[in-house]
Amino acid sequence: MSSRSLFAMDTVLLLLVLLPIFVAGAVAGTRGFRASNDVLYRRVGLTVLYLAGLFAFLA
Incomplete structure (x- = not known):
């Protein structure tokens, strides 16, 4: 088994930052x-x- 996790930590942090913005946009x-x-x-x-x-x- 590899020592790598399923998700990279920077991806999880990006999710935590962008999820509230996405939810706020959906509610608005x-x-x-x-x-x-x-x-x-x-x-x-x-x-x-x-x-x-x-x-x-x-672009």
């Missing part, structure tokens, strides 16, 4: 879109996808 998104309609949700989603694609294209 749930509360923010609770009263909105499907058209707004679709536009925001497509805008995020467009910006991610544009960033990947330019």
